[in-house]
Amino acid sequence: MNTSLNIAIAAEFSLTSKIVTYLEQTDLAIDQLSIADIYPFNEEQGIRFHHKNIAHQDFADIDWHNIHYLLFAGDIEKVNLLPQVAQAGCIVIDIKGICANLTDIPVVVPSVNEQQLSQLRTHNIVSLPDPQVTQAALALNPFKQNLNQVFITSLLPASYSSQEQVEQLVGQTAQLLNGIPLDEQQTRFAFNVLPQLKANLPLQLSKIFPQLGQAIFHQVQTPVFYGMAQTLTLQLDYMVDPTQIITEWQQHPLVKYYDQPLITPVTNGEMENDQAYCYLHISQLEQTDEQLTLWTVSDEQGFSQAQMAVELLISLNREEH
Incomplete structure (x- = not known):
């Protein structure tokens, strides 16, 4: 070649x-x-x-x-x-x-x-993989030898579905703010949350981490235009030093870890608007017994x-x- x-x-x-x-x-x-x-x-x-x-x-x-x-x-x-x-x-x-x-x-x-x-x-x-799986896999990678089970809640923006849904959300938001009711036949995206279902996400994650015991995804469609957030709850075989995990995230070229401030899809969009690269943003790492929770945010189209x-x-x- x-x-x-x-x-x-x-x-x-x-x-x-x-x-x-x-x-x-x-x-x-x-x-x-x-x-x-x-x-x-x-x-x-x-x-x-x-x-x-x-x-x-x-x-x-x-x-x-x-x-x-x-x-x-x-x-x-x-x-x-x-x-x-x-x-x-x-x-x-x-x-x-x-x-x-x-x-x-x-x-x-x-x-x-x-x-x-x-x-x-x-x-x-x-x-x-699907952007939900990409975002989760990058965050989970430091735990891959020790990960028994993970629960992932994905808060999905309109852009995750399509640009058309972004435009629908824009139009509905403007219409409702102007006091104009929506057509009763329309699916309401503005000021609303809806269940979402994307099958086979656990299968995709298991192809990346074959040793993973179980992965459960919960998916919620939110009235956000761009940017996906996830909460991950990890069940580990044995506890790890959180500072070691944080150091690994901080050394990763595609990841940024924050003690403060809390990064959300909106603040991430504002922050990355003029940047050359996007990142996976991780924060809110909490540890109890053999369980860890964390919060992640990324631009699912620009990054994932x-x-x-x-x-x-x-x-x-x-x-x-």
């Missing part, structure tokens, strides 16, 4: 834009970057890479033999596009984890279980999808060379 890379991105506009921003900050030798159209962009939604417009191509028209990596963020309905890509020798990075539940597809969180990239060549596809996809690409390229 040539050291100069040809890379394609298949994602909606917002995520594509964030991926390109992170790619610009890497040392990867990218010869060609293109957008494989699976979602329509508006006319004004042009994206530039190092000051040059990125060309769009119809997915079906691309010669995948000439593409080294596809960063793919399609939904499950588009999974049938992937076999032709992988069979042509192009490595697929499955950003949304739509292949993560398949038995022989490696599920990899950069810096946590990159050794599983050795399984890549079975199908030329590697999956990031865009930035982690680029981190995974860097790791893959390093393995290939």
Whole structure:
């Protein structure tokens, strides 16, 4: 494989834009970057890479033999596009984890279980897990040899579902603040919480931590636009020194730990708005007997999808060379 890379991105506009921003900050030798159209962009939604417009191509028209990596963020309905890509020798990075539940597809969180990239060549596809799992796995990594059971409560923003749901939340919030009632047939997102269900998250986490006894996810849709928060309760086989765990978090390039102040999805969005990189923010570590609780926050799209996809690409390229 040539050291100069040809890379394609298949994602909606917002995520594509964030991926390109992170790619610009890497040392990867990218010869060609293109957008494989699976979602329509508006006319004004042009994206530039190092000051040059990125060309769009119809997915079906691309010669995948000439593409080294596809960063793919399609939904499950588009999974049938992937076999032709992988069979042509192009490595697929499955950003949304739509292949993560398949038995022989490696599920990899950069810096946590990159050794599983050795399984890549079975199908030329590697999956990031669902953002809920990525966020939990990074926080849990220091406990992986000692973790018996974990309970995870995910507070999900509208952006976790789709940009369309963000726009619905914006519209409903404005409508209600102006005293205009919603249509009774509408699902109410504004000033409301709803149960959410995403299946197979424990399976994905077990592929990352095979030694984990049990993982239970509780998921709540919240009236927050962007940014996911989680509360994690850990049952350990034996207690550990919390200061040692905190030190490990503090030394991790993708993690920031805080005694104070409390970081929330809103304050995280304000803080990271002008920053080059996003992080997983951990705080509120509490210990009782053989149980630990902690609070985490991240930008689920900017961090768990865009930035982690680029981190995974860097790791893959390093393995290939």
